[in-house]
Amino acid sequence: xxxxxxxxxxxxxxxxxxxxxxxxxxxxxxxxxxxxxxxxxxxxxxxxxxxxxxxxxxxxxxxxxxxxxxxxxxxxxxxxxxxxxxxxxxxxxxxxxxxxxxxxxxxxxxxxxxxxxxxxxxxxxxxxxxxxxxxxxxxxxxxxxxxxxxxxxxxxxxxxxxxxxxxxxxxxxxxxxxxxxxxxxxxxxxxxxxxxxxxxxxxxxxxxxxxxxxxxxxxxxxxxxxxxxxxxxxxxxxxxxxxxxxxxxxxxxxxxxxxxxxxxxxxxxxxxxxxxxxxxxxxxxxxxxxxxxxxxxxxxxxxxxxxxxxxxxxxxxxxxxxxxxxxxxxxxxxxxxxxx
Amino acid sequence: xxxxxxxxxxxxxxxxxxxxxxxxxxxxxxxxxxxxxxxxxxxxxxxxxxxxxxxxxxxxxxxxxxxxxxxxxxxxxxxxxxxxxxxxxxxxxxxxxxxxxxxxxxxxxxxxxxxxxxxxxxxxxxxxxxxxxxxxxxxxxxxxxxxxxxxxxxxxxxxxxxxxxxxxxxxxxxxxxxxxxxxxxxxxxxxxxxxxxxxxxxxxxxxxxxxxxxxxxxxxxxxxxxxxxxxxxxxxxxxxxxxxxxxxxxxxxxxxxxxxxxxxxxxxxxxxxxxxxxxxxxxxxxxxxxxxxxxxxxxxxxxxxxxxxxxxxxxxxxxxxxxxxxxxxxxxxxxxxxxx
DNA sequence: CTGAAAGCGCTAACAC
DNA sequence: GTGTTAGCGCTTTCAG
Numbered sequence: 001x002x003x004x005x006x007x008x009x010x011x012x013x014x015x016x017x018x019x020x021x022x023x024x025x026x027x028x029x030x031x032x033x034x035x036x037x038x039x040x041x042x043x044x045x046x047x048x049x050x051x052x053x054x055x056x057x058x059x060x061x062x063x064x065x066x067x068x069x070x071x072x073x074x075x076x077x078x079x080x081x082x083x084x085x086x087x088x089x090x091x092x093x094x095x096x097x098x099x100x101x102x103x104x105x106x107x108x109x110x111x112x113x114x115x116x117x118x119x120x121x122x123x124x125x126x127x128x129x130x131x132x133x134x135x136x137x138x139x140x141x142x143x144x145x146x147x148x149x150x151x152x153x154x155x156x157x158x159x160x161x162x163x164x165x166x167x168x169x170x171x172x173x174x175x176x177x178x179x180x181x182x183x184x185x186x187x188x189x190x191x192x193x194x195x196x197x198x199x200x201x202x203x204x205x206x207x208x209x210x211x212x213x214x215x216x217x218x219x220x221x222x223x224x225x226x227x228x229x230x231x232x233x234x235x236x237x238x239x240x241x242x243x244x245x246x247x248x249x250x251x252x253x254x255x256x257x258x259x260x261x262x263x264x265x266x267x268x269x270x271x272x273x274x275x276x277x278x279x280x281x282x283x284x285x286x287x288x289x290x291x292x293x294x295x296x297x298x299x300x301x302x303x304x305x306x307x308x309x310x311x312x313x314x315x316x317x318x319x320x321x322x323x324x325x326x327x328x329x330x331x332x333x334x335x336x337x338x339x340x
Numbered sequence: 341x342x343x344x345x346x347x348x349x350x351x352x353x354x355x356x357x358x359x360x361x362x363x364x365x366x367x368x369x370x371x372x373x374x375x376x377x378x379x380x381x382x383x384x385x386x387x388x389x390x391x392x393x394x395x396x397x398x399x400x401x402x403x404x405x406x407x408x409x410x411x412x413x414x415x416x417x418x419x420x421x422x423x424x425x426x427x428x429x430x431x432x433x434x435x436x437x438x439x440x441x442x443x444x445x446x447x448x449x450x451x452x453x454x455x456x457x458x459x460x461x462x463x464x465x466x467x468x469x470x471x472x473x474x475x476x477x478x479x480x481x482x483x484x485x486x487x488x489x490x491x492x493x494x495x496x497x498x499x500x501x502x503x504x505x506x507x508x509x510x511x512x513x514x515x516x517x518x519x520x521x522x523x524x525x526x527x528x529x530x531x532x533x534x535x536x537x538x539x540x541x542x543x544x545x546x547x548x549x550x551x552x553x554x555x556x557x558x559x560x561x562x563x564x565x566x567x568x569x570x571x572x573x574x575x576x577x578x579x580x581x582x583x584x585x586x587x588x589x590x591x592x593x594x595x596x597x598x599x600x601x602x603x604x605x606x607x608x609x610x611x612x613x614x615x616x617x618x619x620x621x622x623x624x625x626x627x628x629x630x631x632x633x634x635x636x637x638x639x640x641x642x643x644x645x646x647x648x649x650x651x652x653x654x655x656x657x658x659x660x661x662x663x664x665x666x667x668x669x670x671x672x673x674x675x676x677x678x679x680x
Numbered sequence: 681c682t683g684a685a686a687g688c689g690c691t692a693a694c695a696c
Numbered sequence: 697g698t699g700t701t702a703g704c705g706c707t708t709t710c711a712g
Binding site: 016059061062063064065066068069074076083084085087089090091093094097098101106107108109110111124125126127128129130147148151152153236237238241263266267270273274292293296297298 | 399401403404406408416424425427429430431433447449450464467468469470487488491492577578603607610613614632636638
Binding site for chain 2: 681684685687689690
């Protein structure tokens with residue numbers, strides 16, 4: 001004879017047992033079961049035992065949808081990031097995931113592909129789940145997105161960038177400063193004929209901000225970018241390789257090139273190795289991110305190591321710490337490597 | 341005078357307007373608003389107009405929690421992966437995210453850290469949201485996890501591995517074959533004194549399976565692994581570098597080394613470059629994954645390119661295609677590179 | 681084409 | 697300690 005579970009299943013596939021099934025089987029009321037399950041209030045050992053058995057027997061899994069509706073509080077946290085191809089965001093997400101998990105929250109993620117309008121849509125979609133909090137990348141959003149973020153009644157963490165006005169929690173570092181630091185390194189080493197290789201700046205605001213900091217410093221020294229090559233796609237090693245080739249074809253006399261990130265820079269490095277262009281004597285290069293590959297290579301790349309995982313973790317922690325609106329600068333580390 | 345929105349906010353912060361607020365403002369019934377919003381059934385243009393205005397005015401965001409409870413069907417899809425540090429999983433997630441998004445679903449993610457028990461907990465947590473589907477990595481799960489997956493009444497996609505028994509949708513490729521292919525390449529090139537460098541095999545079942553395929557082929561040729569170095573941490577470039585150093589110290593006469601993946605192999609490559617160990621004349625090396633870095637380097641790494649993004653995408657698509665239980669082998673591509 | 685009413689499964693007062 | 701009773705905000709028959 002089929003067990004109770006099988007009966008239900010076969011009668012109505014996809015339907016799982018409910019609190020009242022458990023209550024009936026255990027011979028107690030629904031509220032008692034609810035209490036036992038959430039270990040709230042008190043209950044006798046005997047009752048607890050019986051409830052646990054019933055739960056076990058039925059394979060009961062509490063329905064959080066109902067629970068959330070009744071208690072008006074979900075454990076969902078929306079996370080909206082621009083991409084998953086750039087290692088920065090998986091790292092960020094990993095840190096956030098760890099912290100959220102520890103605090104009993106579950107991340108619902110959305111990938112905007114660097115599209116502000118998609119970000120807007122995704123934020124709205126997250127909000128529809130009445131999340132306990134929201135994590136987004138950066139401070140640049142459409143007016144509507146900002147309005148939603150502000151008016152949602154949930155805490156918001158904006159991560160990875162601190163150059164701008166935040167809504168609630170802001171954790172990251174200054175991309176502007178990172179760009180400046182790179183330019184200063186180039187200048188200190190005596191490079192003057194400087195070029196830039198980057199990826200779509202209209203969309204990657206953080207990369208754009210680094211470039212701004214970079215050129216700012218050049219300007220202070222009476223210099224300017226000699227040439228630049230900006231591609232209209234996501235960053236990648238392949239793209240960096242080709243872009244540097246084009247840049248050097250157009251401006252063969254450059255003595256240093258700043259890349260929008262390490263992916264692009266490693267591509268550039270490969271180009272030089274293959275073309276026999278000596279680094280840094282003939283050409284200096286510098287990236288951004290501090291990828292393992294860049295730091296551990298025989299000739300380590302000059303780069304900037306960012307604490308993105310910690311940003312994700314701290315961002316998620318502060319989201320629920322109950323503290324005031326704040327900005328946390330986690331800084332970055334300049335790595336001189338051997339390519340400047 | 342404060343607007344309606346502000347009034348509500350100030351009275352009860354965090355509370356947002358509801359369907360009935362909209363209905364009242366538009367002067368229609370709740371069911372009408374519901375219909376208009378879901379464009380189901382018909383409604384006069386005039387009513388639609390009025391409802392839209394009310395929605396706009398109130399900044400109304402439908403509560404999916406309530407909607408899901410009422411209609412018993414969420415648009416949430418649980419995704420449980422072992423890690424985010426290994427690029428394979430962000431890629432997989434990116435593909436899945438794309439397909440889910442297109443079909444109107446939202447991924448809730450969980451990272452198990454390669455811990456089967458955490459995976460079990462995460463699956464249970466996802467199930468509590470009554471997701472429309474579930475995506476997990478691989479075919480190796482605890483008995484309880486399998487039972488939940490089977491009994492949940494939702495479709496399940498198990499991705500990245502096809503060597504084993506699946507529950508519903510299985511999309512991936514054979515890690516066993518990948519290991520075999522690697523061994524065959526080594527043997528074809530005449531290497532005989534072969535070693536292995538890997539990362540925790542008890543937990544990464546796919547890496548373990550590749551090694552099994554690899555040694556299987558060696559055995560067929562009357563050979564065996566000469567030496568191996570397996571670390572008890574996640575794979576990384578740094579770990580690969582150090583592990584190869586140890587392996588070669590213990591077994592200096594190896595002529596080829598198989599790595600558990602490209603991260604480890606790139607580390608090995610760096611070790612050789614720094615130690616002046618000629619590749620492949622003195623030592624051949626091979627990895628797995630087909631990372632950009634490995635393929636685009638001046639001396640491309642021998643590796644196996646896996647279609648992990650497509651796996652994620654197709655897996656997510658099939659989840660809702662309504663097809664029968666099935667296994668899809670997306671294969672892999674052997675890249676000979678220049679290190680064997 | 682629109683409204684009324686009955687839940688979805690659970691939590692949270694409030695009684696007992 | 698435990699049971700009863702209202703909802704949470706929405707969808708969905710079923711009338712009108």
